[in-house]
Amino acid sequence: xxxxxxxxxxxxRPTPPPAWKPLTDPAPLLPDPEPYRVLGTDAxxxxxxxxxxxxxxxxxxxxRYNTQATALTRQGRLAVYPSSTGQxxxxxxxxxxxxxxxxxxxxxxDTLAAVARGLDPVDALTLLRGDRHTGYDPREHRxxxxxxxxxxxxxxxxxxxxxxxxxGDDVVALAMVGDGGTSEGDFHEALNFAAVWxxxxxxxxxxxxxxxxxxxxxxxxxPSLAHKAVGYGMPGRLVDGNDAVAVHQVLGEAVARARxxxxxxxxxxxTYRMEAHTNADDATRYRGDSxxxxxxxxxPILLLERDLTGRGLLDEERIGTVREAAERMAAGLREQMNAxxxxxxxxxxxxxxxxxxxxxxxxxxxxxxxxxAEHDESGAEERR
Amino acid sequence: MTTAAATAGxxxxxxxxxxxxxxxxxxxxxxxxxxxxxxxxxxxxGTLGGVFRVTDGLAKEFGDDRxxxxxxxxxxxxxxxxxxxxxxxxxxVEMQFxxxxxxxxxxxxxxxxxMRNRTRGAMPLPITVRVPYGGGIGGVxxxxxSSEAYYMATPGLHVVMPATVEDAYGLLxxxxxxxxxxxFLEPKRLYWSKAAWSAEAPAPVEPxxxxxxxxxxxxxxxxxxxxSLPVCMEAAEAAISEGWDLEVVDLRSLxxxxxxxxxASVRRTGRAxxxxxxxxxxxxxxxxxxxxxxxxxxxxxxxxxxxAGFDIPYPPPMQERHHLPGVDxxxxxxxxxxxxxxx
Numbered sequence: 001x002x003x004x005x006x007x008x009x010x011x012x013r014p015t016p017p018p019a020w021k022p023l024t025d026p027a028p029l030l031p032d033p034e035p036y037r038v039l040g041t042d043a044x045x046x047x048x049x050x051x052x053x054x055x056x057x058x059x060x061x062x063x064r065y066n067t068q069a070t071a072l073t074r075q076g077r078l079a080v081y082p083s084s085t086g087q088x089x090x091x092x093x094x095x096x097x098x099x100x101x102x103x104x105x106x107x108x109x110d111t112l113a114a115v116a117r118g119l120d121p122v123d124a125l126t127l128l129r130g131d132r133h134t135g136y137d138p139r140e141h142r143x144x145x146x147x148x149x150x151x152x153x154x155x156x157x158x159x160x161x162x163x164x165x166x167x168g169d170d171v172v173a174l175a176m177v178g179d180g181g182t183s184e185g186d187f188h189e190a191l192n193f194a195a196v197w198x199x200x201x202x203x204x205x206x207x208x209x210x211x212x213x214x215x216x217x218x219x220x221x222x223p224s225l226a227h228k229a230v231g232y233g234m235p236g237r238l239v240d241g242n243d244a245v246a247v248h249q250v251l252g253e254a255v256a257r258a259r260x261x262x263x264x265x266x267x268x269x270x271t272y273r274m275e276a277h278t279n280a281d282d283a284t285r286y287r288g289d290s291x292x293x294x295x296x297x298x299x300p301i302l303l304l305e306r307d308l309t310g311r312g313l314l315d316e317e318r319i320g321t322v323r324e325a326a327e328r329m330a331a332g333l334r335e336q337m338n339a340x341x342x343x344x345x346x347x348x349x350x351x352x353x354x355x356x357x358x359x360x361x362x363x364x365x366x367x368x369x370x371x372x373a374e375h376d377e378s379g380a381e382e383r384r
Numbered sequence: 385m386t387t388a389a390a391t392a393g394x395x396x397x398x399x400x401x402x403x404x405x406x407x408x409x410x411x412x413x414x415x416x417x418x419x420x421x422x423x424x425x426x427x428x429x430g431t432l433g434g435v436f437r438v439t440d441g442l443a444k445e446f447g448d449d450r451x452x453x454x455x456x457x458x459x460x461x462x463x464x465x466x467x468x469x470x471x472x473x474x475x476x477v478e479m480q481f482x483x484x485x486x487x488x489x490x491x492x493x494x495x496x497x498x499m500r501n502r503t504r505g506a507m508p509l510p511i512t513v514r515v516p517y518g519g520g521i522g523g524v525x526x527x528x529x530s531s532e533a534y535y536m537a538t539p540g541l542h543v544v545m546p547a548t549v550e551d552a553y554g555l556l557x558x559x560x561x562x563x564x565x566x567x568f569l570e571p572k573r574l575y576w577s578k579a580a581w582s583a584e585a586p587a588p589v590e591p592x593x594x595x596x597x598x599x600x601x602x603x604x605x606x607x608x609x610x611x612s613l614p615v616c617m618e619a620a621e622a623a624i625s626e627g628w629d630l631e632v633v634d635l636r637s638l639x640x641x642x643x644x645x646x647x648a649s650v651r652r653t654g655r656a657x658x659x660x661x662x663x664x665x666x667x668x669x670x671x672x673x674x675x676x677x678x679x680x681x682x683x684x685x686x687x688x689x690x691x692a693g694f695d696i697p698y699p700p701p702m703q704e705r706h707h708l709p710g711v712d713x714x715x716x717x718x719x720x721x722x723x724x725x726x727x
Contacts, residue, residue: 352501
């Protein structure tokens with residue numbers, strides 16, 4: 001029996017489906033087709049000279065911090081160092097756009113952002129020296145522990161920002177992740193939660209070209225990482241990650257938007273990892289010198305220095321003063337890192353739980369006995 | 385009985401039958417009423433009241449911000465809870481089913497479990513992760529796992545398993561009050577078990593980590609927890625006709641593990657069987673048997689035996705009765721405790 005043969009078929013009118021419309025208009029969420037730039041454009045003339053000089057000082061200091069930390073790995077003073085050389089504009093701007101009450105969620109490559117935020121460099125480096133997983137009180141500095149598993153700190157930033165909003169506190173969380181981290185499920189879940197909850201979070205993706213050895217083309221088929229924002233219903237911003245002024249401006253706008261209740265923003269900063277993944281990596285296995293050289297011409301310090309000297313805001317003398325300050329920081333870091341950290345092995349059992357379990361008490365006692373025996377033996381040897 | 389009716393009855397101080405699900409819901413409600421930092425979040429916990437109705441009424445009473453339906457993403461839920469706890473809240477997360485908690489495993493193991501330690505005590509995370517767990521309810525694939533062995537192998541987590549209505553209330557209150565992360569394993573098949581109980585006069589609850597002797601006995605000790613407790617109690621009754629007077633110890637938590645109560649019982653009886661639903665190989669029973677042997681070797685008349693789920697993926701519901709340790713399997717193990725020497 002066909003439809004026409006059905007009784008009353010003549011009167012049959014299909015019910016129209018309920019009207020469909022998009023939940024969010026995607027157009028305003030789309031990133032610009034090209035990374036946003038200030039330096040080298042007309043907009044640079046309008047930038048605040050004081051901010052430019054501050055950024056310059058921080059970039060130079062940051063670069064020196066990076067080279068010093070890498071040197072410390074060669075001297076055996078750091079177990080490993082994932083350098084952010086070439087990415088200082090992102091690191092510094094992320095720190096500078098936040099108020100003291102705001103929170104920073106760094107990845108393992110972002111010790112510089114923590115230092116630029118005011119954390120003692122030695123405390124920032126304990127994870128990589130290998131003496132303490134976290135060398136500072138996160139609540140005191142409002143800097144989450146450096147996160148080694150990829151993108152897992154992003155949902156923490158969302159939860160913290162959400163909690164602050166529920167309590168009525170004016171707090172923004174800025175979470176940092178790399179291009180490789182955007183492939184992780186936690187990246188997706190964090191962005192989705194943030195958008196649904198309208199949490200005051202800013203996600204900063206430093207697209208430095210590589211996840212250890214794997215280039216971006218093998219990581220994503222998206223038009224850009226910033227485009228991913230649209231799928232979550234938040235704006236995506238694409239910025240030149242080596243243009244410190246542009247990064248500072250874009251992140252600042254995203255922070256302001258989050259602060260006034262506008263919800264999260266995804267910022268992709270296009271930059272380049274000038275060093276290998278860490279001191280233990282060999283970048284010559286997966287990329288050529290010419291590529292690195294091309295990026296060297298687009299160095300964040302070079303770009304800013306060129307602009308500032310061109311406008312008469314910076315001269316040789318001033319550059320010398322900034323570099324001297326950076327040298328003093330490096331010398332201080334070197335000196336402090338040359339001292340062996342003092343460690344108490346019994347600490348291993350102290351902070352596993354609020355109250356030690358019976359088995360941890362037993363194990364702590366066993367270790368204490370071993371240490372005492374060791375001490376007695378070395379004492380006896382000395383006497384001989 | 386609706387929750388509202390139960391609540392009214394409890395308010396009148398009446399001791400009447402309550403289900404474990406109701407006692408758990410009441411524990412959440414009381415914790416939220418007492419402490420404004422307690423937040424419940426998970427899938428379907430708001431309007432629906434959870435697929436097992438444990439969170440029924442909480443969103444209505446405390447609002448969506450205190451009892452929140454989240455997007456469907458377990459790592460995101462637990463990861464957000466970590467951030468909320470970092471800011472001073474006390475999140476109680478519901479993982480809808482045991483096997484659906486696995487996406488959150490990294491957040492649990494790498495962050496929730498380690499945050500106190502990695503910050504040297506500066507940032508403990510008071511998170512309770514409620515997991516409806518175990519089989520016996522005819523659930524299709526991925527709805528009946530016993531995942532406690534994964535959790536107990538992770539330093540930094542507490543692993544708590546209530547087996548009675550009274551403990552469901554008391555242990556959940558204790559878990560929420562704990563400043564450490566707790567994996568709170570709710571035996572699904574006991575959700576509808578009933579006991580005379582009043583939330584107005586709940587029995588005093590000991591801190592997490594104390595096992596309890598549910599049935600004193602002289603012949604042998606059954607060491608168990610969660611969904612296997614009723615099985616062991618039934619086995620102990622059935623054993624009387626065989627001439628065995630079995631002691632039943634309910635662990636109540638795997639972490640912390642109450643060595644004292646367990647060892648004291650086995651020293652008295654000289655024989656022990658560990659009973660749980662989780663697979664035997666690499667399961668909690670191996671750890672428990674080793675701990676008992678280390679502490680009670682000279683009191684043991686027989687090797688410590690284990691009655692556990694088979695070492696197979698959880699079977700389809702029409703086959704699950706063959707997998708789950710039942711009374712007969714427990715009694716068979718008791719029979720193998722080398723009684724020959726006694727006669």
